[in-house]
Amino acid sequence: MAKIPVRLLDLMRQTEDPHVINLAAGIPSSDFLPLEALKGAMEGEMASRAREMFSYHRPEGAGILREAICDYLKVRGIGVTADQVLVTTGCTGALASIMSTVLKKGDTVVCEAPAYYGQLELLKAIGVKFRTVATGVGQEPDPAKWQKAILAKPKPKLLVITSTLSNPSGATLREEWRPKLLEICKKAGVPILEDDIYGDLLGRGRPKPIRAFDDGSTVLYVTSFSKTVAPGLRIGFALPGKWMDAAADRQCRQTIHGGVPPEYVTASFLRSGRMDSHLEMLQSVYGKRRELAGGILSRELPEGVRADDPRGGYMLWVRGGRPGIMDEVAKQCLSKGVAVVGGGIFFANPPKEACFRLNCARATPEDLARGVGIFCEVFRSVLSRKK
Numbered sequence: 101m102a103k104i105p106v107r108l109l110d111l112m113r114q115t116e117d118p119h120v121i122n123l124a125a126g127i128p129s130s131d132f133l134p135l136e137a138l139k140g141a142m143e144g145e146m147a148s149r150a151r152e153m154f155s156y157h158r159p160e161g162a163g164i165l166r167e168a169i170c171d172y173l174k175v176r177g178i179g180v181t182a183d184q185v186l187v188t189t190g191c192t193g194a195l196a197s198i199m200s201t202v203l204k205k206g207d208t209v210v211c212e213a214p215a216y217y218g219q220l221e222l223l224k225a226i227g228v229k230f231r232t233v234a235t236g237v238g239q240e241p242d243p244a245k246w247q248k249a250i251l252a253k254p255k256p257k258l259l260v261i262t263s264t265l266s267n268p269s270g271a272t273l274r275e276e277w278r279p280k281l282l283e284i285c286k287k288a289g290v291p292i293l294e295d296d297i298y299g300d301l302l303g304r305g306r307p308k309p310i311r312a313f314d315d316g317s318t319v320l321y322v323t324s325f326s327k328t329v330a331p332g333l334r335i336g337f338a339l340p341g342k343w344m345d346a347a348a349d350r351q352c353r354q355t356i357h358g359g360v361p362p363e364y365v366t367a368s369f370l371r372s373g374r375m376d377s378h379l380e381m382l383q384s385v386y387g388k389r390r391e392l393a394g395g396i397l398s399r400e401l402p403e404g405v406r407a408d409d410p411r412g413g414y415m416l417w418v419r420g421g422r423p424g425i426m427d428e429v430a431k432q433c434l435s436k437g438v439a440v441v442g443g444g445i446f447f448a449n450p451p452k453e454a455c456f457r458l459n460c461a462r463a464t465p466e467d468l469a470r471g472v473g474i475f476c477e478v479f480r481s482v483l484s485r486k487k
């Protein structure tokens with residue numbers, strides 16, 4: 101029987117299995133990729149810039165992409181120039197670049213509980229100590245809670261936060277709390293690593309990134325186009341502030357630079373003006389998928405177990421019941437052809453209640469309804485039996 105994933109690597113491999121309804125890995129649906137626009141961008145770049153596109157270029161990223169990123173950021177409230185932008189291999193490359201530049205073994209890091217397991221894996225590989233702040237939809241920590249963690253001893257070297265639609269909790273830091281959190285960190289001399297990969301999926305009312313309130317001295321901003329345009333492009337970027345040169349130097353030693361064709365295609369897509377309508381389409385289809393799954397969960401989950409709607413994105417975070425049941429639920433679901441991920445991997449310290457993240461984006465609506473139904477049935481049966 102297939103094994104329950106415990107690493108990012110296992111989750112990514114599991115997505116290739118055509119026999120399971122995969123609600124586990126956090127990857128978006130390939131049904132909604134802007135393929136026509138990407139094809140047009142690729143053809144246009146081939147016709148006009150093929151020679152540059154297949155040559156070495158500046159390690160920080162192609163100039164035309166860094167310029168296009170500045171325009172993209174401007175409408176999100178962030179004013180930077182191209183020389184402040186470091187193009188990376190996905191958001192993962194940006195997280196790795198910043199973390200390994202700023203941190204060393206034994207440093208203390210403040211992060212969310214739960215937090216994206218990719219962040220936790222990178223931090224564990226560096227060998228940091230964790231201090232966590234609990235978060236959830238409707239239970240977002242206020243600035244006082246963050247302050248307590250930031251001011252505790254030993255002084256943390258970094259605060260890591262996915263500020264909008266955090267993965268897996270779906271929590272979004274309120275806009276009015278953003279300048280307050282920034283102020284606390286600035287005063288304490290603790291930089292914020294802001295991961296904004298889901299920000300564009302929240303729609304028009306999305307809060308401004310924390311970086312929009314900063315001059316670049318405290319907030320190190322990272323994101324990518326993996327959840328919005330296309331994950332296969334592997335285009336992300338960082339605003340590393342005063343660590344720009346050190347981060348670029350590290351990245352140059354490791355890879356020189358990323359693939360140039362995806363950089364040119366992404367620049368062309370950003371310049372095409374199609375981003376806004378594409379995002380509106382994603383917000384609408386993902387909203388319908390969350391509604392479908394959320395309806396089944398609210399009717400069929402056992403009492404005391406809940407999944408609050410994050411109002412954006414494509415993931416639902418289910419929590420409640422004894423934490424000891426997580427493996428059994430995941431195993432039984434998998435034996436019935438449904439992959440779900442037990443929430444343990446999202447915590448630096450073991451969680452106090454059972455939790456699961458369900459990806460509503462990838463399965464067809466029929467498979468999603470069937471998969472969520474099976475998950476609820478298994479959850480009810482395991483919770484009622486096991487003590």
Ligand SMILES: Cc1ncc(COP(=O)(O)O)c(C=O)c1O
Binds near residue numbers: 191216326
């Ligand atoms: C919060 C967060 N950051 C980073 C990533 C990785 O992004 P990328 O695929 O661009 O490397 C993910 C992917 O799930 C994520 O949820």
